[in-house]
Amino acid sequence: MNREIVVSGALDLLDEVGLDTVSTRRLAKRLGVEQPSLYWYFRTKKDLLAAMAEAAMAPHAAAPLPTPGDDWRDWFLDNTRSFRRTLLMRRDGARLHAGSTPANDLDRIRRKMDFLVASGVPERDAQMAMLAAGRFTVGSVLEEQADAGPGDGSELPADMPVIDHESAFEAGLALILDGLVHRTATRADGPVQGP
Template identity: 75%
Template sequence: MNRETVIAQALDLLDEVGLDAISTRQLARRLDVEQPSLYWHFRNKKELLSAMAETAMAPHATAPLPAPGQDWREWFLDNTRSFRRTLLMRRDGARLHSGSGPGPADLDRIARKMAFLTASGLPEKDAQMAMLAASRFTVGSVLEEQADTDLSTARPANIPTIDHQAAFEAGLALILDGLAHRAEHAQESTRTLPDPDRIN
């Protein structure tokens, strides 16, 4: 038994029973080991959940970074959609992710994404806030979608079914339109600034 095996089995258990029902006792039984054996790899359940969250995000964390000259709008949409798809890959994926923080590799990728956006002409502060807004919007959307899946059988007949993907795309478009508007405004402001060499 190694760390990777423990994480893989823990994620499979997550898919079967959900985040609330996961316990180190269940995981040990699944691995056919004594519960204290898990503490060779993880000091506590919180550390295990953090490792699970990091592994669960691998499909998004290893996605190609933006290329120079790529359309930033297209990339922004693709990046956010990739994040959503990854969260949806695991039961309670959004809840698992929401309590985790970025590691060194994540911070490096975020810095490179930000450098791409600013090189594309976006104001740095606006790009930062748009990335944060898109991330939190996506987590919130998936939280609602995964909760709705669990509660769908109990929904009254007169309550309409929500098209979660359509709602996500509509919200994402609003974030993108807002960022594009701020970028255009910043570029216009730069163009209308007086040339200091021409001021007498």
């Protein structure tokens, strides 16, 4: 047994039982070991959850970084969509990720920010747009993963339009990008009042 096997087993357990039911006791039983042996790899459950969150983000972390010839607007959309797809790959993926710190991804984040700034996006706006898009994505996926779907006993008013999760996500993402494009163009033309 090694750290990777423990994390992989924990992610499989997450997909099977959900975040609220993941425990070191259940994980030890699943791996066929005594519970105290898990503490050799992870001192606390919080440490285990952090490692699980990092491993769950591997598909997004492996996505290609932007190159100087890329259109920053297209890249911004693709990057945010990749983040959403990755969160949706795991049961309770957004809850697992929420509040985690991307300690091993800081270099990639810096390179993404450098790309936006080199593309003409003011640095502070690039930072805030990446933060807003990330939080919007986590919130959207939280809602999607919590949605019980039809037959959950609740009825929407007849005059309320039903919007699927992907359409709602795309509409919100477009609003974030449109705001960033506007601010970038306005700042290129002269100073902007406000934050």
